[in-house]
Amino acid sequence: MLGAGFPPETVDRGLALGADVIAVDGGSTDSGPYYLGSGTAKTSAAAVARDLRLLLRAAAGAGIPLIVGSCGTSGTDSGVDWVSGIVETILREENLTLRVARIYSEQTAAVLKERLGEGRVHPLPPMGDLDAATLDECTHIVGMMGHEPIAAALAAGADVVLAGRATDTAVAAAYPLMKGMPPGPTWHASKIIECGGQCTTNPRAGGVLATIDDDGFVIEPLDPAAACTTTSVAAHMLYETVNPFEMREPAGTLVVTDAVYTALDDRRVRVEGSRFEVADQYTVKLEGARVTGYETMSFTAIRDPHILARIEEWVALMHEVLAGRVSQTLGLDPSGYAVDIRPYGYNAVLGSIDPASGPPREVGVMMLVNAPDQATATAIAKIANPLMLHLPTSDMDYLPSLAFATSPAETERGAAYEFTLNHVVDVDEPTALFRIEIEGAPR
CATH class of the missing domain: 3.30.70 (Alpha-Beta Plaits)
Known part of the structure; x- marks a missing residue:
């Protein structure tokens, strides 16, 4: 998580191994509703700036994109602007020329009440049907974006993408999906690497590198002293999932029932057999x-x-x-x-x-x-x-x-x-609820 710190040498190792993109999550709901409700971050500006400075230097030096999801902890518009301000300062101080895209995910009660009236908002268990008055009571509402808005920003020429609320996996999946990698291995790899070193023998060791191909993916830790094992990699599907064999994304469901985990050596694991089932209806999860x-x-x-x-x-x-x-x-x-x-x-x-x-x-x-x-x-x-x-x-x-x-x-x-919200809204276009700005054009 951005602002939680990582060893700088692990980023250097990732670049040396040929990384094509740097992806990092900037937030979570793990610490409760205060950060969304108040629109403030749980991390300090100094800690976020320290991490961003290292990542921006690395991305600029390697000529690869940097993607940050759920900026400012909860992904509110103010959270995106807060991280954007830190980025602007660092780019100026480091004399770096990078195009920055901001993706805003905050929703208005008025728009959502229209969708509710159209029957396009649905509860997730254990919630019941949504009352329009509940939307008015929310101080902030965000939609959880999939990979598509991030990919759209990259396709428009962004070097740095600062996204509002996004699924943890979408942050890592956007670039490989944009490059035509198969969705099954891509979404599975993105799930495994969402918490960096947690899928290794040393959770404090920093990031990991996933290499995706047509048939699967290989994952390895960026700390040479840490290792990925078949158990540590497979176990991450138990983390934050209702079903350890399935995980729902806005576009569909990752299914790993037939996944096979193979140790390539004492540090790297290869995974094959993951598939992605596209849903009949694209949905965006709401948090309020x-x-x-x-x-x-x-x-x-x-x-x-x-x-x-x-x-x-x-x-x-x-x-x-x-x-x-x-x-x-x-x-x-x-x-x-x-x-x-x-x-x-x-x-x-x-x-x-x-x-x-x-x-x-x-x-x-x-x-x-x-x-x-x-x-x-x-x-x-x-x-x-x-x-x-x-x-x-x-x-x-x-x-x-x-x-x-x-x-x-x-x-x-x-x-x-x-x-107050554990609901999804049906959308016709994956980017419909999100607003993309590049290089400071007016919102």
């Missing part, structure tokens, strides 16, 4: 996020063995006492706000399905208050302050002392977001 309220967080630590032996009782009592005090002081019913209390060190991650048994040794309690406005969220967290510091269980005849992690104990987190 909306504000759910405003959050304030407080964190305390418990070491008292008596409380820890009754931690579930303590959490339930915290909810009960806090609700009563909020009602007394603010006049608020619990339906008007939400309090999430997570005892880390007990079952904060897995909840009731946690297989661990017995009392924990210590617990960090995170409380998140969500309310319609920041002031209310913080007021509730402040009411909880003495409870987070001294709340005893019902059978204790003294006040325990717990430990706040920070002073002040309350941290305002601002707007909180949730994903």
Whole structure:
């Protein structure tokens, strides 16, 4: 991922091995809805600039294109412009002359409501039919492009393509598909290399090189100390897929049921037998996020063995006492706000399905208050302050002392977001929902 860092020598090795294109993903939904909802990046400008400087130098020196997908983490228009501004600065500082294309993927509620009215928007499980009001509530909506807009930008003469939200695979698949490589091996290779070194014996080793031909592809790590094995390569089809033998793209489905993985040596793997089944209808997946309220967080630590032996009782009592005090002081019913209390060190991650048994040794309690406005969220967290510091269980005849992690104990987190769209829209042309600009022409 752009901004996550990589060893510079792995890029040099890729060029020495004859790479025809450099492809890197710039974002993901892995870190939750905030980045799409707010239109901001999870990576720092300094980290993105460091990676881009190395990649732009490499692309310019080798005369090959550089493709970045899902710019700015979520692929919003502001994310594309943010990365574009960093690129412009680097090109100027490095005295590089490269044509830059920007592909915008953000969608308007008005256009999507027209498609919805035409019956062209469909839910993906477990979502139900889309309500038009949901589109209006989204702060940002992006369409997830396939390879076609990227290929169109390359065909128009772009040296650098900065794409909005794109499938992870489309970023790598665009150039080989444009050059006539078969879709089965191309899409499969693109899936395997989407996370770089994750398909190798050293996930931290940087990138990998895929070489695609008419019958399959060969994949090898760019770090000489790392290796691709048949297991490490085949296993990546288990990653972020509902079915390890199939993966849906906007244009169709990659099927690897008959794929054969063969070790060519102790570092390289060849894959044959992948195929791509073209869908009857081309679809673009939609992602949208909306504000759910405003959050304030407080964190305390418990070491008292008596409380820890009754931690579930303590959490339930915290909810009960806090609700009563909020009602007394603010006049608020619990339906008007939400309090999430997570005892880390007990079952904060897995909840009731946690297989661990017995009392924990210590617990960090995170409380998140969500309310319609920041002031209310913080007021509730402040009411909880003495409870987070001294709340005893019902059978204790003294006040325990717990430990706040920070002073002040309350941290305002601002707007909180949730994903609201898991739908696809039918399109007649793969590029219809996306806007391509090259060399700064007006949008």
